[in-house]
Amino acid sequence: MSNCIMCSIALTANNKRTFGAGKIRGGEEVCLNCFKKINDANPTIAKSLKRYTLAEILESFTEREKENAEILERKALLDTEKDKQSLRLVEIRTQIQSLGLDNSSAFWGRKEINELPEILNIDESIDNIIQGTYNNGQGILVSTNRRLVFVDKGLLYGLKVEDFPLDKITSIQYETGMVFGKVKIHTSGNTANIENVDKNSARKFAEFIRNKLSEPKPTVITSKPEPDVLEQLAKLGKLHESGILSEQEFSEQKKKLLDKL
């Protein structure tokens, strides 16, 4: 009568593997239960059990535990990431709602809205949005503080995103028909036509973007520093010496400079 080297249970014909298949390297044997645990932790070891010592088998358990802990950690991270994304989606939906668009309810069902947390930067806020078609795909044109971005989530081809950075847009126009309108985004050398837009929305959107583009951008005023008067006098003296300035020109300029002192 021997005992399981791992759990010490008395080995019987009912709880051990047949033909000594439960034996490990030193000739000791494991019970059926412990063999299952070894197989879960490392099937390679379980397959050639008699080549491994007890220490090696126990080590494989520790490794397995570490791996499990890592998997759990990764899952937790993923969940946190998902939480962040869903919070961002709530934020984005709130932004769209607060725009007070005529037909904002029409956007809620759009798959593209759910993609916005991935597409937009964290500091990007939406100030306008329309629906339409672009390059034969139906989607939404979103205006943010940085760009216009057309997002089209198709069933067959997946997600298409096209960017129009505000500083690349030279002008924006619209055309309206009976029901639908078209928004034309001009960038240097290119025109993107967003078609089948509700005609009132097309007009309002284009006017909004036009106003936004015409807003004066903050400019940095650089004033030239006044060159030192004495330095200027020295230069003037040299010009006079070399005969470039006449006596009269020299005294006129000299007087002007001296007045500044």
Ligand SMILES: [Zn+2]
């Ligand atoms: Zn056992």
